[in-house]
Amino acid sequence: MAESISLVWLRRDLRLHDNAALYHALKQGRPVLPVFIFDREILDALDDKRDRRVEFLVQEINRLRDELTKLGSTLIVRYGKPVEVWRELTGQYSVGDVFTNHDYEVYAKERDKTIGELLAEGGIGFHTSKDQTIFERDEVLTGSNSPYTVFTPYSRNWHNKLNTFYLKSYPTETYFTNFCKTKKVFDHEPPVPTLADMGFQPVGYPFPPRTVPDSLLDTYDDTRDFPARPGTSELSIHLRFGTISIRELARQAKAARDKTYLNELCWRDFYFQVLDHFPHVEKGSFRPEYDRIDWRNNEEEFDKWCRGETGYPIVDAGMRQLNTIGWMHNRVRMITASFLCKHLLIDWRWGEAYFGKKLRDYDLSANNGGWQWAAGSGTDAAPYFRVFNPTLQTQKFDPKGEYIRRWVPEFNSLNYPQPMVEHSMARQRALDAYKKGLMR
Template identity: 50%
Template sequence: MKTTVSLFWFRRDLRLHDNHGLFEALKHNEAVLPIFIFDTSILDSLPKNDARVEFIHEQLQAINTNLQAHGSGLSVYHGTPEAVIEQLTTEYDVSSVYYNRDYEPYALSRDQSISDLLESKSIAFNSFKDHVIFEQNEITKDDGLPYKVYTPFSKKWLAAFNTDRCSAFHSEELLSNTYQSSSFPWVDLKSMGFEPNPVKVAPYKVESGIIENYEATRNFPAVDGTSKLGPHLRFGTVSVREIVSKAIQHTNNTFLKELIWREFFMQILWHFPHTVTQSFKPQYEAIKWRNDPEEYKQWCDGNTGYPLVDAGMRELNQTGFMHNRVRMLVGSFLCKHLLIDWRLGEAYFAEKLHDFELSSNVSNWQWVAGCGVDAAPYFRIFNPTTQVTNFDKEHKYIKKWVPEYQELTYPTPMVDHKFARERCLSTYKEALGKN
């Protein structure tokens, strides 16, 4: 006779505390088998030393160790979710499957496929909100249509928010309800074809000083004034409810507004999934990108001859992180100085950034290209020289990442700013019919 269990499927919620879906699974008396699936549909396209895969694996090890203290463990698989779930339904008498919702197009398609599979076996598939404070249609205009501009969205978000939204789900107190066994399947990095990366995902910092001083320090890349929360929110190693609770305790709400930006971009992606590959403003599809491969490589390598642009790209290549102010500059430089398609920049960031999150990455790239919701106007073109004066006046950030910037070996600017600006305006105007 097969053992009766319910499954909890870890995805972007790699923690045992304040986990909504896990709490809902555990509060019943039935044994819960926690699982994680290294999805080959995702992994097959990643670099074999991807630090994010190693980070996920480390978080799973920590979860497993914690569960072992309760006589349980985490079952870890490598394959397609459909095949793994199918296998589990033959090994166990699965009564239900619990998970936290994900809003990206691939995740929605995958979850629909799993839903169909489970429905055919009369197994319940129970989903919960855990990754955001508000989701899907919870924050819309009065007519029910989605917001396309951040400011009114944020005002509605703040008006709808109350502290009950941040009430914790104490899943960590119910771990004795997990499935008890001495043996659980496991996979290591090597068996999946991956190897460790010497560059690790950075720990996050949300102490009071970071939050309270965020507005004053966040624009200066030489100052260690950002939280490094991105990857941890992306993979759910922290609870968004916990982080928002900390943010609302402070008089300076700039940090909170950044968290609202994240939810704004998520709802944009959920309502407008075509923006992953297409401009939100369709007329921008007419832009005649130059897409020079050699210039693209110079940008990727941080050899443009503009020190702040190069510093940002080198920081990204060496650490998996880039300061947000600099991200805007390097993005603008690629799209507007070099007239290289924003999708190429978005793909490069997707591969390199430890905090890559599809909704934010796509929306931010469309912002700098001028083709997204709530975007910078097409004629806003960052001057990479004055940006140094404004945000790295003493060249501390530049000296760290481009130590040779004052030497003869440092390349001359690959394109003149004035020329590039005029070329960009002319190209955009032609595409938009503004001549």
């Protein structure tokens, strides 16, 4: 009988270094093979076939396989639906255990429950670990052991609890000799599917590096709000897919003179735990009374917003940046989201879904949290009458128009459209609609 092996299912943790699931599998002593599945349950639902996330995944999966090849091992790569793939793998290999890391989205939790049950039928263990967060689920709770619903007290507890234990890396390299090295196994493994194989096309813009200089973190609060400057880390895509370690990044942020970036990582954990404890936010408002608002939902106006043709240069610049490279500066994300919800009175879920299609760093928990913050329907304690003025935001954060000129070169010409809505009128209309909806 063939020697049994352990499989490590990589999902949002595409690295060999400091990986909790990989560490536990390697340390167990059985030969280990990592697995990645291009999940058709997700990919088949993507309308945009120039999706930057898929392009990034193909790049990173090839990198991972190359790294494992240099170690005398390989990465099993499949393109299919997880249940079907796992039936195939457990029939092909003598599998003793499967290791993976936690995911917090509703689909992911249901998928993992199904796979766990499938593996159990064959007597195969299914072990999951915390890896993509510093603190998860029930690790940061109120004094009454309930989840936090407001960020400020959560962050206070989060920072107080942060210590060396939680930031320590898993020394996976110590056990790299335990990767499976049976060449007979590798010869049967198909190549990594290409974008074309899966029906996708490349965009071609380079992805940001997976490191950030200490100097940027030291001055993060001074630079992060100005979209024309290289003042943000742009590590979000690497955090989204786990090509870097959250523990290493948090250690670097904790050592910085300015603790603003560390607080951004705290926000990330906060939105993960909100999604985990309050899964209704995936489809509805965190505060259900906000689902009573009468949205205008004008499709023609929504299309203009999507295309970056609103007549407000800072909004249009952000949307064109998003449509072109699959990323938008965070300050501009707030401005464009506020404009859609408040100026146009279009349901935040429309904007959330559009960002979900376009963002290379799309993360359900953070995207949902950000949109609900803009709409006023989420966990934020600020009242609903916060309405960003795009003109004032431009004067404050892009005073020389450098960001706008890059993405909206025609904004000072006759070809540029007039503002599709007047700010004062739109603000009052939003306040009236919110007040009416919340009084029901």
